[in-house]
Amino acid sequence: xxxxxxxxxxxxxxxxxxxxxxxxxxxxxxxxxxxxxxxxxxxxxxxxxxxxxxxxxxxxxxxxxxxxxxxxxxxxxxxxxxxxxxxxxxxxxxxxxxxxxxxxxxxxxxxxxxxxxxxxxxxxxxxxxxxxxxxxxxxxxxxxxxxxxxxxxxxxxxxxxxxxxxxxxxxxxxxxxxxxxxxxxxxxxxxxxxxxxxxxxxxxxxxxxxxxxxxxxxxxxxxxxxxxxxxxxxxxxxxxxxxxxxxxxxxxxxxxxxxxxxxxxxxxxxxxxxxxxxxxxxxxxxxxxxxxxxxxxxxxxxxxxxxxxxxxxxxxxxxxxxxxxxxxxxxxxxxxxxxxxxxxxxxxxxxxxxxxxxxxxxxxxxxxxxxxxxxxxxxxxxxxxxxxxxxxxxxxxxxxxxxxxxxxxxxxxxxxxxxxxxxxxxxxxxxxxxxxxxxxxxxxxxxxxxxxxxxxxxxxxxxxxxxxxxxxxxxxxxxxxxxxxxxxxxxxxxxxxxxxxxxxxxxxxx
Amino acid sequence: xxxxxxxxxxxxxxxxxxxxxxxxxxxxxxxxxxxxxxxxxxxxxxxxxxxxxxxxxxxxxxxxxxxxxxxxxxxxxxxxxxxxxxxxxxxxxxxxxxxxxxxxxxxxxxxxxxxxxxxxxxxxxxxxxxxxxxxxxxxxxxxxxxxxxxxxxxxxxxxxxxxxxxxxxxxxxxxxxxxxxxxxxxxxxxxxxxxxxxxxxxxxxxxxxxxxxxxxxxxxxxxxxxxxxxxxxxxxxxxxxxxxxxxxxxxxxxxxxxxxxxxxxxxxxxxxxxxxx
Numbered sequence: 001x002x003x004x005x006x007x008x009x010x011x012x013x014x015x016x017x018x019x020x021x022x023x024x025x026x027x028x029x030x031x032x033x034x035x036x037x038x039x040x041x042x043x044x045x046x047x048x049x050x051x052x053x054x055x056x057x058x059x060x061x062x063x064x065x066x067x068x069x070x071x072x073x074x075x076x077x078x079x080x081x082x083x084x085x086x087x088x089x090x091x092x093x094x095x096x097x098x099x100x101x102x103x104x105x106x107x108x109x110x111x112x113x114x115x116x117x118x119x120x121x122x123x124x125x126x127x128x129x130x131x132x133x134x135x136x137x138x139x140x141x142x143x144x145x146x147x148x149x150x151x152x153x154x155x156x157x158x159x160x161x162x163x164x165x166x167x168x169x170x171x172x173x174x175x176x177x178x179x180x181x182x183x184x185x186x187x188x189x190x191x192x193x194x195x196x197x198x199x200x201x202x203x204x205x206x207x208x209x210x211x212x213x214x215x216x217x218x219x220x221x222x223x224x225x226x227x228x229x230x231x232x233x234x235x236x237x238x239x240x241x242x243x244x245x246x247x248x249x250x251x252x253x254x255x256x257x258x259x260x261x262x263x264x265x266x267x268x269x270x271x272x273x274x275x276x277x278x279x280x281x282x283x284x285x286x287x288x289x290x291x292x293x294x295x296x297x298x299x300x301x302x303x304x305x306x307x308x309x310x311x312x313x314x315x316x317x318x319x320x321x322x323x324x325x326x327x328x329x330x331x332x333x334x335x336x337x338x339x340x341x342x343x344x345x346x347x348x349x350x351x352x353x354x355x356x357x358x359x360x361x362x363x364x365x366x367x368x369x370x371x372x373x374x375x376x377x378x379x380x381x382x383x384x385x386x387x388x389x390x391x392x393x394x395x396x397x398x399x400x401x402x403x404x405x406x407x408x409x410x411x412x413x414x415x416x417x418x419x420x421x422x423x424x425x426x427x428x429x430x431x432x433x434x435x436x437x438x439x440x441x442x443x444x445x446x447x448x449x450x451x452x453x454x455x456x457x458x459x460x461x462x463x464x465x466x467x468x469x470x471x472x473x474x475x476x477x478x479x480x481x482x483x484x485x486x487x488x489x490x491x492x493x494x495x496x497x498x499x500x501x502x503x504x505x506x507x508x509x510x
Numbered sequence: 511x512x513x514x515x516x517x518x519x520x521x522x523x524x525x526x527x528x529x530x531x532x533x534x535x536x537x538x539x540x541x542x543x544x545x546x547x548x549x550x551x552x553x554x555x556x557x558x559x560x561x562x563x564x565x566x567x568x569x570x571x572x573x574x575x576x577x578x579x580x581x582x583x584x585x586x587x588x589x590x591x592x593x594x595x596x597x598x599x600x601x602x603x604x605x606x607x608x609x610x611x612x613x614x615x616x617x618x619x620x621x622x623x624x625x626x627x628x629x630x631x632x633x634x635x636x637x638x639x640x641x642x643x644x645x646x647x648x649x650x651x652x653x654x655x656x657x658x659x660x661x662x663x664x665x666x667x668x669x670x671x672x673x674x675x676x677x678x679x680x681x682x683x684x685x686x687x688x689x690x691x692x693x694x695x696x697x698x699x700x701x702x703x704x705x706x707x708x709x710x711x712x713x714x715x716x717x718x719x720x721x722x723x724x725x726x727x728x729x730x731x732x733x734x735x736x737x738x739x740x741x742x743x744x745x746x747x748x749x750x751x752x753x754x755x756x757x758x759x760x761x762x763x764x765x766x767x768x769x770x771x772x773x774x775x776x777x778x779x780x781x782x783x784x785x786x787x
Contacts (some may be wrong), residue, residue: 069666071666090668091665091667091668092668095667095668107657107660107662107663107666108660109659109660110660110777111663112655112656112659114657118651119652120663120669121667124652126648126650127647128647128649129647130646169667173779216668307759315736426521481512
């Protein structure tokens with residue numbers, strides 16, 4: 001079935017519409033300069049309904065939410081709340097109207113207590129005591145299934161607990177419409193299940209929920225109706241019972257995705273040997289890390305954010321001191337990023353902003369590992385640098401106006417390709433990769449996987465740290481987890497599934 | 511001994527007032543490097559009004575000028591999202607220059623009926639306590655701290671970031687103006703060009719020494735006051751060059767700044783807030 005047929009099955013094309021929508025958006029258009037972020041989008045959601053907004057990164061989901069929450073004004077179109085046109089010019093106005101938001105990344109004030117953070121969503125008297133505030137909040141939250149310690153400083157909470165605080169704050173004003181922006185991206189599978197329970201409960205109370213996601217499984221698990229956005233436009237809308245994964249992918253990407261490629265079995269040669277590694281850090285140290293990684297093998301490491309994955313990878317990349325024995329191809333491990341790269345160790349860091357210098361051009365960023373060669377007499381030869389860059393831009397499919405364009409103007413997926421091109425060009429023996437597809441759209445993620453698999457087929461070893469369990473399970477030969485800094489596993493891919501990996505991450509046992 | 515403590519308090523009072531003023535806006539995320547110039551100009555206006563009308567009105571005029579200058583800084587540092595450090599330095603230079611130029615005719619004129627220093631010193635203490643309560647017990651205080659820590663979050667939850675920052679600059683400017691008025695109406699009581707003598711800069715260091723806590727600022731201010739007193743007192747009586755004593759408070763400032771790396775500043779300090787980004 002093609003996209004056209006998929007569209008033919010959508011909600012509006014069959015002339016269906018809600019009799020009494022809680023919230024309705026009509027022909028919303030928003031431009032940023034020449035870019036159209038939202039083009040004539042019409043949506044509606046009924047009381048007690050969960051509407052999922054599905055789309056890749058950059059499809060315009062977040063812009064639409066920002067308009068609904070009063071952060072941007074739409075250029076065209078109107079918003080109706082319970083049949084009455086409203087203008088939402090600020091978050092405060094949105095709250096007054098009964099529209100609440102749980103943002104993608106918890107926007108909490110770390111230095112404040114939970115109570116003080118929650119207080120920002122309340123009508124406060126001009127003068128109050130902390131004790132009275134805590135009492136009032138405790139009363140408001142009485143009987144709510146999600147409990148939190150009101151007097152704990154937010155900085156000490158886990159990502160899941162922080163989101164719970166966001167949700168409670170959103171609910172304090174008894175909203176009519178609740179918007180959840182990619183709510184599961186910071187949650188463990190178990191926490192996500194608890195969140196879904198809560199969404200179902202709120203739905204039962206008559207709340208309209210707008211659930212934004214790019215993950216098909218969770219959309220299918222929670223939504224009553226699914227609207228798909230692509231490149232700023234609504235390309236389809238289906239009822240849950242009409243939807244299946246294949247249809248949604250076609251709508252979202254505009255084509256079908258290739259089935260996940262097979263990873264060939266590893267070879268005998270050991271590339272990396274790690275014995276009893278200990279990495280000191282703030283909080284529990286990373287400890288008990290022992291494994292041997294063979295040529296052509298992918299070891300996936302899962303963990304709740306902040307469990308020590310970042311520190312482990314930084315230590316191996318030569319950016320952080322560690323204790324223990326590490327051997328690379330039988331040799332001692334030099335603690336020096338430049339020498340490691342020369343030996344054949346490539347690194348995709350945690351955040352893209354760490355992997356590039358955003359103000360510098362694509363060509364300059366591509367030369368960051370090799371600039372010494374480009375400056376035989378101390379002066380950089382830009383002619384050669386840009387020629388080499390053009391070759392890499394072609395080979396890795398980096399979409400950029402020119403090699404001289406500053407990296408800051410590239411989309412996330414293309415920045416990631418710049419990093420990949422620079423790190424992988426020399427054919428490394430070992431790749432240390434963290435969140436290689438984080439915030440990258442499905443199409444670009446496919447390309448990133450293909451590059452990594454090329455490397456693996458060629459006999460390189462890969463250490464893959466990710467919060468995306470599906471990514472880890474589809475690429476790895478073996479999987480391990482970090483739990484409060486403790487290394488759990490590794491176990492072979494055949495023994496692992498989502499539930500077991502989830503247990504390793506949240507309970508610290510295999 | 512008693513004299514030393516009294517002088518320390520009286521000398522520490524303008525520091526405390528100006529420090530509280532700077533502290534207030536810094537808790538909201540706005541660095542105010544204009545303190546020295548704001549103090550100088552408000553000291554001049556306070557003196558002029560005090561001489562021609564009444565010293566009590568002079569105090570109000572000084573505070574008013576301080577508030578206006580705070581709002582003026584806000585136009586650049588808040589609305590135009592300029593670099594706060596550059597904007598503050600420009601304001602310091604402007605205030606010093608303007609007060610020198612406009613104050614020529616008052617140079618050397620004594621004030622016949624100065625205000626009692628002790629009363630203003632008490633007021634400074636009360637203001638420190640009041641600011642502490644403002645920060646910890648009021649809605650505005652919670653909003654101010656939120657805006658200084660994470661303006662994006664505060665904005666998402668309906669707090670007007672710019673409004674809170676302007677109000678903080680105006681209130682803080684009033685306290686800085688009061689510090690200027692204290693100098694020209696009570697402490698000295700006269701007007702001379704450059705009479706702030708670097709106190710505004712020390713006040714900025716005091717904020718860091720106090721770790722952005724109003725109650726700690728009291729002790730910091732009096733500690734500096736004591737050092738200034740010792741500098742006057744020990745000059746000539748010990749075989750150390752007076753210049754070494756004169757440099758002592760400033761050396762302490764440098765020491766404080768160097769050792770304060772670990773003190774927790776408001777997270778969004780110095781960052782302009784722009785909703786679109």
